[in-house]
Amino acid sequence: MWSSLCMFIFFLLFNRILFEVILYEFKEQQQEEMAKKAQTVSTLFSINDDEDKVNKWLTDMVINGERIRIIDSSNMVHYEASSLYNTNVPDAVFKKDSSFRKIKTNDYVLYVYRTPITTNNFTGTIEVSWNMKVIMHDIIESMQRVLFWGGTAAAIVSGLVGFILSRQLLLPLREMVRTMNNILQKGLNERMPLYQTKDEIGHLTNMFNEMMDEVEDSFNQQKQFIEDASHELRTPVTILEGHFNLLNRWGKDNPEILEESLRTSMQEVKRMKQLVTSLLELTKTDVEEKTFPKEIINPYDRLKQLIEDFNPMYPNIAFFLHEDDKDVAILIDGQQFDQIFRILVDNALKYSKSEEIILNISKVNEHILLSVIDKGIGISPEHLQNLFNRFYRVDQSRSREEGGSGLGLSIARNLVKKYKGTIEIQSEVGEGTVVTISFPAVYIS
Numbered sequence: 001m002w003s004s005l006c007m008f009i010f011f012l013l014f015n016r017i018l019f020e021v022i023l024y025e026f027k028e029q030q031q032e033e034m035a036k037k038a039q040t041v042s043t044l045f046s047i048n049d050d051e052d053k054v055n056k057w058l059t060d061m062v063i064n065g066e067r068i069r070i071i072d073s074s075n076m077v078h079y080e081a082s083s084l085y086n087t088n089v090p091d092a093v094f095k096k097d098s099s100f101r102k103i104k105t106n107d108y109v110l111y112v113y114r115t116p117i118t119t120n121n122f123t124g125t126i127e128v129s130w131n132m133k134v135i136m137h138d139i140i141e142s143m144q145r146v147l148f149w150g151g152t153a154a155a156i157v158s159g160l161v162g163f164i165l166s167r168q169l170l171l172p173l174r175e176m177v178r179t180m181n182n183i184l185q186k187g188l189n190e191r192m193p194l195y196q197t198k199d200e201i202g203h204l205t206n207m208f209n210e211m212m213d214e215v216e217d218s219f220n221q222q223k224q225f226i227e228d229a230s231h232e233l234r235t236p237v238t239i240l241e242g243h244f245n246l247l248n249r250w251g252k253d254n255p256e257i258l259e260e261s262l263r264t265s266m267q268e269v270k271r272m273k274q275l276v277t278s279l280l281e282l283t284k285t286d287v288e289e290k291t292f293p294k295e296i297i298n299p300y301d302r303l304k305q306l307i308e309d310f311n312p313m314y315p316n317i318a319f320f321l322h323e324d325d326k327d328v329a330i331l332i333d334g335q336q337f338d339q340i341f342r343i344l345v346d347n348a349l350k351y352s353k354s355e356e357i358i359l360n361i362s363k364v365n366e367h368i369l370l371s372v373i374d375k376g377i378g379i380s381p382e383h384l385q386n387l388f389n390r391f392y393r394v395d396q397s398r399s400r401e402e403g404g405s406g407l408g409l410s411i412a413r414n415l416v417k418k419y420k421g422t423i424e425i426q427s428e429v430g431e432g433t434v435v436t437i438s439f440p441a442v443y444i445s
Contacts, residue, residue, distance in 0.1 A: 031100045034128045035115035041126050042117045054079050071306050072124040084134050095125045121386040172201045188216040197267050220401030236268040296329045296442055303359050306341055318356040325363045330439040332419045341413050343408040344372040352376020372435045387411050387425055
């Protein structure tokens with residue numbers, strides 16, 4: 001409605017401006033028109049100066065608001081014709097040169113054009129005078145009728161077109177409101193219909209649907225996370241409850257049952273503590289921060305120290321560290337770098353049953369590739385795409401025996417992505433597994 005009203009007002013203003021421009025241009029052309037008419041009178045008078053014929057010509061030629069006179073050299077009027085001129089101004093004057101005057105009175109504005117005329121029997125002046133009030137009244141009246149009806153028709157058409165266009169342009173916004181209401185009532189799976197246009201409306205529709213995809217995905221992940229966390233916590237709680245019931249019934253009087261229940265309960269408490277710690281860590285890595293603590297580190301030195309930390313815990317495992325280029329580094333928080341590779345090495349040690357772990361550092365183009373390689377049992381292809389999912393385990397029973405929570409790779413992936421890195425896993429059953437991380441390179445001297 002507002003767009004239609006604005007277009008209507010615009011057309012009214014446009015018509016008014018157009019009227020004033022036409023009026024101005026008309027007034028500017030009057031001198032030329034009056035000169036042409038004077039020339040026509042001079043030509044006819046030169047051909048035939050019969051008084052009756054001249055008077056007839058002048059009478060037929062004159063228009064409303066106009067007076068035409070032929071004045072001799074003694075300022076006497078020989079011929080005159082007028083129509084609704086309504087004034088006696090100006091006085092008859094003989095002029096030897098062509099001239100144009102604009103005369104203003106209290107009641108009228110007069111345009112007067114004079115030009116000399118000379119024939120065999122006559123010398124004088126042709127005077128063409130226009131009473132602009134009368135002439136412009138007729139012209140303005142005609143123009144106003146044309147502009148009014150034309151403007152009214154244009155305004156009606158533009159109003160209808162504007163109304164139709166506004167409804168069409170606002171259709172995506174109404175669809176967005178409808179979709180939002182459906183989301184409130186039916187859930188996050190509602191989407192706006194796609195518009196195959198490359199304008200702002202099309203971009204807005206696509207952005208809205210993409211945003212809803214991310215919101216729904218985030219909601220589903222959160223829902224799955226809560227369900228998985230509840231499931232993971234339910235198992236140790238159930239075990240603790242069972243042992244407490246056992247102790248309450250008859251175990252408190254049996255030292256062997258008491259000792260076994262306490263040992264199992266302590267293991268479950270430790271597992272719960274580890275799980276809660278991992279959940280908190282995962283929550284921290286999920287938060288999108290604008291800035292992260294960063295430092296330039298040498299990956300070779302950090303991984304060398306990591307191997308020294310693992311050696312006392314795994315004396316039967318052979319650790320190898322290879323580096324192709326020692327003049328490169330990466331920009332990352334040192335503690336988070338250690339955390340990533342502790343997770344990867346710990347997974348390789350627990351789940352691969354490999355007797356050797358290889359850590360490899362190489363440079364490809366502008367990136368540093370860091371690989372953790374084991375020669376263990378490998379992972380079947382159907383599991384590879386799910387390894388970064390929270391709480392996912394290839395072997396549920398074996399993972400529980402090893403004390404894993406299924407959150408390590410999710411934490412590692414989130415940390416890697418924070419520093420513009422990538423992580424991927426390649427594995428073959430019976431051959432082993434390679435986990436490769438890529439970070440942007442920083443060159444040092």
